[in-house]
Amino acid sequence: xxxxxxxxxxxxxxxxxxxxxxxxxxxxxxLGPPLLSSSPGDQQYSPDSTTSCSQSSKPIRKHSLSxxxxxxxxLRSERKRCELQSLVDTFKPDIINATETHIDDxxxxxxxxxxxxxxxxxxxxCGGGGVLVATKQDSIISSRxxxxxxxxxxxxxxxxxxxxxKPLYNGCMYxxxxxxxxxxxxLDSTLNKITSSPCLPNVLVTGDFNLPDISxxxxxxxxxxxxxxxxxxxxxxNQAFIDTIHEHSLSQGVTEPTRENNILDLVLTTNPDLxxxxxxxxxxxxxxxxxxxxxxxTRTPKKKPRKVFFYKKADVYGLRAAVANALAPDxxxxxxxxxxxxxxxxxxxxxxxxxxxxxxxLSGRWNVPWxxxxxxx
Numbered sequence: 001x002x003x004x005x006x007x008x009x010x011x012x013x014x015x016x017x018x019x020x021x022x023x024x025x026x027x028x029x030x031l032g033p034p035l036l037s038s039s040p041g042d043q044q045y046s047p048d049s050t051t052s053c054s055q056s057s058k059p060i061r062k063h064s065l066s067x068x069x070x071x072x073x074x075l076r077s078e079r080k081r082c083e084l085q086s087l088v089d090t091f092k093p094d095i096i097n098a099t100e101t102h103i104d105d106x107x108x109x110x111x112x113x114x115x116x117x118x119x120x121x122x123x124x125x126c127g128g129g130g131v132l133v134a135t136k137q138d139s140i141i142s143s144r145x146x147x148x149x150x151x152x153x154x155x156x157x158x159x160x161x162x163x164x165x166k167p168l169y170n171g172c173m174y175x176x177x178x179x180x181x182x183x184x185x186x187l188d189s190t191l192n193k194i195t196s197s198p199c200l201p202n203v204l205v206t207g208d209f210n211l212p213d214i215s216x217x218x219x220x221x222x223x224x225x226x227x228x229x230x231x232x233x234x235x236x237x238n239q240a241f242i243d244t245i246h247e248h249s250l251s252q253g254v255t256e257p258t259r260e261n262n263i264l265d266l267v268l269t270t271n272p273d274l275x276x277x278x279x280x281x282x283x284x285x286x287x288x289x290x291x292x293x294x295x296x297x298t299r300t301p302k303k304k305p306r307k308v309f310f311y312k313k314a315d316v317y318g319l320r321a322a323v324a325n326a327l328a329p330d331x332x333x334x335x336x337x338x339x340x341x342x343x344x345x346x347x348x349x350x351x352x353x354x355x356x357x358x359x360x361x362l363s364g365r366w367n368v369p370w371x372x373x374x375x376x377x
Contacts, residue, residue: 073285097172212262
């Protein structure tokens with residue numbers, strides 16, 4: 001008889017043991033809807049509610065965020081979803097603001113393939129249009145602000161919590177190409193709600209606004225943007241948009257065409273120092289994409305070292321004598337330009353001050369005594 005080890009025989013005995021787990025009883029068990037893979041219609045939201053969905057437990061401490069603004073021109077087909085995923089894999093944005101998604105309740109959020117992102121959608125019920133905001137789950141705490149949205153305007157708003165600084169309100173908006181100014185009035189009303197907060201949060205709005213007739217590189221005598229002659233969608237809607245921008249002191253960061261020769265996809269912010277870089281790159285439709293870098297914390301430039309004189313300890317008699325001797329020659333005989341006289345006077349006086357007045361160099365300080373931790377918070 002072969003000499004088998006007892007451990008081998010014991011393993012066969014374990015295989016023949018009965019299953020310790022009983023079968024599920026289909027009559028008593030009900031599988032609920034998927035927690036993450038649900039369509040927008042599966043959840044009911046109150047108009048003033050906020051839905052916090054990020055998996056991160058603490059506000060982000062990154063120094064910057066990358067935001068991808070993209071016109072999808074439909075995410076119904078598998079090919080278009082793969083194109084979006086390719087852009088995400090290439091640029092790895094922290095936030096995605098997408099317009100013209102063209103999806104509805106029949107398309108589940110999980111089918112979009114944006115793994116690792118929390119997705120907020122507003123779909124158009126009659127086809128076309130639609131906007132989407134996606135935030136990274138592992139690094140961003142975000143909550144959707146339904147009270148800032150309107151069922152008649154295609155927009156999604158969310159609040160980004162940032163450690164040590166103001167929150168960031170991120171909005172994505174799509175304006176249909178028409179002459180109606182209602183969506184502009186909505187934007188003005190939304191900005192009024194946000195900026196009425198005592199903490200004055202930072203606001204960032206991106207999307208496709210379909211306003212090709214505004215010259216973003218030209219301003220008039222009042223420093224207002226200029227509307228081109230014979231605007232495609234009328235003067236009213238263009239002027240309403242410009243008035244909204246100046247009413248809320250918004251800065252627009254896109255200066256290159258995003259569709260043909262027109263700048264349609266915009267990046268608007270209430271803080272001009274918030275955007276450090278904006279790039280216009282090839283996209284997945286007839287629109288280019290806009291990749292923006294957002295500074296989460298503004299840095300105070302360090303002061304340069306400066307020279308401080310102690311005038312009370314100056315050698316006044318020696319100073320007067322040195323100045324008198326230096327200025328004794330008759331300057332009129334030089335016949336030099338006025339710049340030469342000024343340079344001579346400045347250099348001579350500086351040299352005399354260094355000789356007869358005690359001084360020292362003070363380096364710049366990052367911290368000042370009156371800026372306490374409580375004030376910074």
